Amino acid sequence: MVSAIKRFLIGRPLKSTELGEQKLNKTKALAILSSDALSSVAYGPEQILVVLITVSAAAFWYSIPIAMGVLILLLALILSYRQIIFAYPHGGGAYVVAKENLGIYPGLIAGSSLLVDYILTVAVSVTAGTDAITSAFPSLHEHNVIIAIVFVVFITTMSLRGVTESASILAYPVYLFVLALFILIGVGIYNILTGHVSAELHTSLGTPVAGISLFLLLRAFASGSSALTGVEAISNAIPNFKDPAPNNAAKTLVAMGTLLAVLFSGIVFLAYYYGITPTGGVTVVSQIAEQTFGRNFMYFFIQGTTALILILAANTGYSAFPLLAVYFAKDKFIPRMFTIRGDRLGYSNGIIVLGVLSILLIIAFKGKTEHLIPLYAVGVFIPFTLSQTGMVVKWIREKPIGWISKLIINTTGALISLIVTMMFFLTKFTQVWPVLVFLPIIIFVFYRIRKHYESVGDQLRLANREPAVPIEGNVIILPVAGITHVVENSLNYAKSLSPHQIIAVYVPFEREDEAAFEEKWHKWQPDVRLVTLHSPYRSIINPLTKFIDTVQRKAGESNYQVTVIIPQFIPKKGWHNILHNQSSLLIRAHLLYRRNVIVTTVPYHLEK
Structure with a gap:
């Protein structure tokens, strides 16, 4: 049943040899990897107006020069990430650039910021989309969180079906959106040129506005720069492109930047000319x-x-997060399960974890987009700054042909990104302070995970350990609770291993039970030694483990291995397990962490 549902939702398993078929062409990649950046057109311009309205609607004309500043930053980032694509064609983006040029900790900061940012990408995108729906249908406002969670589950399922299949389906809405906005901008400009929009709706460019300040303009610029989130995704996901991957990724990046620039500037201009004022509930x-x-x-x-x-x-986020997680896992900073491909050749563990964390974030912030965007933006501008700085260091150190122009591009991008990052912290500290708390915690956890893997590797390496002492034989301990087919099955297995070194152990709670069982046992298995451990406090674990410790100490002196064989019957139906006390599971769980004791479970499957 479960398998049938899984096949219905994510499709048939794919062979490893079909991996090449899961690569993206430029058309599909533009839709999948640019959707984050392009979608920010829907809220980036609004963020500028939200800041300017704190002075007055007359200040809206400043949105035009602010938008020009955002476009300059966009140009610097597109040129910078184009260089990163060719310099690091295997992907990894800001994490790899910062790690190789600035050191392991700057790399961890950049990579951790991006991992968190991709979680925020999902949360922000879905909540913003939900806002767009409830703008058209206000009666749905109170169900924002539920609607957002349903969408996350849907996209997670689509992503599990594989990159190519999800791209084939999800590309259409992206291009429809681009078409819709081109029509909106085109008709809007036509109406302006033909005089259908009153010039009185907006203040003229250059109109003096009381209360305006450089600090407020920088704050508006930082808020508007949230429209640039997602620009880095292509550089992280180069392995998803068809060959030649770097060339296709670079062309897709330029196409994305061009579309983003046109749509962003068009919406800002129309919002200014129409005199649009941001209001709650209507985008x-x-x-x-x-x-x-x-x-x-x-x-x-x-x-x-x-x-x-x-x-x-x-x-x-679903395209870039799993790939970035693979780089972290290969460097031993996060669990290795993130490097495993699923049935559909995608990194399904990363996809599922991303979906779960995004849902938790949506619930925690109650589906409020405005509370998530500052965290979202600052989370991506930190790696922007570090990646550009890393490229500056790379050009200065290597000095390749034409390095001066590359240095200027990356230096410009690094400075502007740093200014935007600082403005977020200065102007929205009450909203972005969690970054200063959680980022160090995440980096510390990643560091501890790597230390664990290094420790495990050191302990498993043959060259670093003394040769193992040869095992002379086995002493088998068989806990028994009665004379049944389950015990008989386990006893036969024990005899196949070591027929003369078997100790059956029975733990009675009453003395009369002890005598009665001993009598039955000696009649049934006279050649197998039985040890009874009376337990007045009704504990099975304590007397059993003390006995095992005693045997283990004596066996160790003769280089004998102690093996505990645990009989366990398996019900035909899973739910039958709740009807039994599961003593075998408790014993096994307790013994697994004891040194020098091998624990073996011998199952006996019930037929009805």
């Missing part, structure tokens, strides 16, 4: 669409595609 894109088309088919088409891309932007 800026929704207001622009309503003023441009009214509440007709085109309005709902734009809202529908916006909601879809915001939700599906989470797929960028």
Whole structure:
């Protein structure tokens, strides 16, 4: 039943030889890996206006120069990450760049920030998409969290089906969104040029505004830069591209940057010219669409595609998080299970963990996009800064042909990213302070995981250990609770290993039970030694383990190995287990952590 449901949800297993078929072409990669960046057009411009409105609506004209600053940063990041793609064609992005050029800890900071950011990508994208839906249908507002969780489960399931299949399905909404916004921007500009939009709706560029300050403008710039989150995803996911992967990734990155620049600047311009004021419950894109088309088919088409891309932007996280987790796992900073491919050749453990953590985050923040975006943005600008700085160090150290121009590009990107990061901490400290707490904790945990793996490797390495002492024979201890087929089955197995060194152990709670069992045993198995351990306190574990310790000490003097064979019957139906006391499981769990004792379970399967 479970297997049938799994096959229905994620499809048939794929052979390892089919891995090449799971690579993405540029068209699908642009949709999947750019959806995060493109979707931020739906809330990036709004974040600028949210800051400017604190002065007055007259300050909205500043959104135009601020948007130009964001586009300059976008250009610097696109050029920088294009260089990273060719310099590090195997992927890893900011984590690999920072680790190799700045050191292990800067690499951990960059990589950890990105891992957390991809979790936030899913949470922010889905909650923002839910907001777009509830903007069109206000009666659904109170169900935001449930709706968001349902979408996370859906995208997680789609991602488990494999990169290619999910890309084939999810690409359509992304391109529909791009088409919808191009239509919106085109019609909006046409209405402006033909005089259908009153010039009185906005203040003219350059109008003096009381209360404006450089600090506030930088704060608005930092908020607007949240539209650039997701730019780095392509550099992390180079292995997902068809060959030649670096060339295809670089072309996709440029295409993404071009689309993002056009859509972002278009929405900012329309919001300014229409005099749009951000209000709770109705997004800026929704207001622009309503003023441009009214509440007709085109309005709902734009809202529908916006909601879809915001939700599906989470797929960028599902594409990049598992791959980044693989790099961490290979460097022994997180569990090795993240390097294992699932039935559909994707890194399913990373996908499932990402989905679960995103749901927890949505619940913790009650589905409030505005509370998640500052954390989301600062989480990506930290690795932006570190990756650009790492590339600066790389060019200065290696000095390849044309390194001066590359150095200027990365230096510009590093400085602007640093300014944006600092502005987030200065202006939104009450919202982003968790980064300063959780990031060190995550890095410490990663460090401890690596120390554990190094310790395990050192202990398992033959060259570092003394040769094992040869085992002369086995002393087998067989705990028994009665004379049954289960015990008989285990006893036969024990005799096959060491017929003359078997000790059956019975733990009675009453003296009369002890005498009666001894009599039955000697009639049934006179050649097998029986030891009874009376337990007045009704404990099986304590007297049994004390006896095992005693035997083990004596056996160790003769280089004999103590093996405890535990009989266990297996019910035909799983739920039958709750009807039995599971003593064998408790004994096994207790003995597994005792040194120099081998624990073996001999199952006896019931037929009905």
